[in-house]
Amino acid sequence: MTTYRVKDVALINQDTLTESTNPEFRFRYIDISAVNGIGSIAVPAEDVTFAAAPSRARRLAPHGAVVVSTVRTYLRAIASVPDSSDPLVFSTGFAILEAKGCIDSRFLAYYCRSQQFVDEIVARSAGVSYPAINPSEIAAIPVSLPALDEQRRIADFLDTETARIDSLVSVQQRLLDRLAERRVAGVTAMVSGHTHSSRRSSSLAWLQSVPESWQEVRLGLLARMGSGHTPSRSRPEWWMDCTIPWITTGEVKQVRDDRVEVISDTREMISELGLANSSAEIHPAGTVVLCRTASAGYSAVMGRDMATSQDFVTWNCGPKLDSFYLLWCLRAMRPDLLGRLAMGSTHKTIYVPDLQMLRIPVPPIEEQRQIVEQIREQNNRIDRLVDAITRKLDLISERRQALITAAVNGQFDVSSASGRGVEE
Structure with a gap:
């Protein structure tokens, strides 16, 4: 591997909107909260004009560029820019890295999400409650690169394996959503006297069939x-x-x-x-x-x-x-x-x-108290399941991070390896 600096392998903040930008220029604006810790970007459904956008909406980013959060760096808001029919403009709280010819853009994205790169970002950040890093500091971070063909093999491998992991995460997230729905449905059923119904009905329609002993x-x-x-x-x-x-x-x-x-x-x-x-x-x-x-x-x-x-x-x-x-x-x-x-x-x-x-x-006061206890018992059961799923998601996230770090550092031969073990 050959060691470079980030500025040797990527252009940084090349395209920035200026104050002379057409006020009617429309784009999708992405702030720090829209980028999560595993490299996903939630692109908003609606676009905005330059005139109506926040003053920090300045960083234009092309498809495949890597965005690295320069504020609250402990959140690991680092991601590859997705394809979009509309221009994507990021907050000035991001540094935008565009790969040069010596590095594969996907490999750059994975490298920036590796543990050693994140550790460098955090170590070079200043501030306690709101740590931030200057783009010039990011430019100086060392990057060790294998040959370009090997970078592409590593990126192909990680594309496949992280997709497999992300599919598993989606299943767990759907389980959490179902548990949240079950919690609401259970509470609604119990306080409306429909304890044998799992159907989520409108809470303003409770009074259609409450027990005769209850008041409205x-x-x-x-x-x-x-x-x-x-x-x-x-x-x-x-x-x-x-x-x-x-x-x-x-x-x-x-x-x-x-x-x-x-x-x-x-x-x-x-x-x-x-x-x-x-x-x-x-x-x-x-x-x-x-x-x-x-x-x-x-x-x-x-x-x-x-x-x-x-x-x-x-x-x-x-x-x-x-x-x-x-x-x-x-x-x-x-x-x-x-x-x-x-x-x-x-x-x-x-x-x-x-x-x-x-x-x-x-209902009568004693029945009210019984219902409250039933709700607590239900919620305790759901809480235990939620905690178990959350711990599993944390473990999956850690193993995903470890897989990316090991792959970009050349710790195993991706042509003969499989990341499927992270699912076990």
Whole structure:
């Protein structure tokens, strides 16, 4: 093998959109979040004009070029640019590498995803919370190349074997999707009294056939619903000497995977003065909260006394309504809440009057508690399966990375080797 530097074998950031670009020039814009850690790029379905695109949309990349993330480098956002009928423009958070004649473009892509290259990128990055690397640093990274024919053989081998691995990953991902559907269908069936049905019905159509012993009650009548207004941040004295826990939508969003029912820890605090000068209110432990703006539709039960803002609707449940039963009703309704009630294109909002008119089935309190326990048992079973599949996916990803690294480093003869062992 012969050792070069990246700049010896690839052109870097050759085609960049300037401020003089035609404002009507249309393209598909790809940012860091669209490139995953195994080299896949999610090309958006819609194009944008240069005038409407973010200011960081500048890097034009041709088919076969390699994009290497220069920010948050620990995410390993490195990929080969797919073929596209529309121009693809990447964020300035990428370095675009175009192979020269001495290197096969596919081999370059695999080499850039090998462990030693990723380690070099991370080691040369500066910053702790937001590590980044300058393209000139990438240009100086050493690259060891075999002959061009051998590069192509290695790329052919890795194309075949990584496709086999990715097919296995797709199967596991479909299993995760099915488990997510089963979770929602199971919760919906139990809180609607259809425990023997696995069909996922619209949550707003529950009341077509609820058990006779159950009631049909509007959410606005179940318990007192509140939505206090946020105290002004322009009054700094209201936010000094803060001692009262203040729940945020971001914290509720963190429990959106349905594994967590209760939220007790909060990073935010408000002062007595701030609380007194707004319509925000302190609610007791056991209150059910629903995000109606940011993270609209997501819900949790408060595990301690906390204050809420106008971003929430709250239910202080009485002796005839179990907080956790209501929580699971709201979570089962979440697709419809977002699809039918949430208004706005960019920032979704659920309006309180619309929410108050929705009805849910309410069984006797003891039956509510039994349903909650059944839901927990179901979710625990699904969680164990999800954890097992996730561990398997992590192992597959590690072996995929090891196969790429070994192949580009010439650690085995690809003409007589097979990567099928990574599936075992």
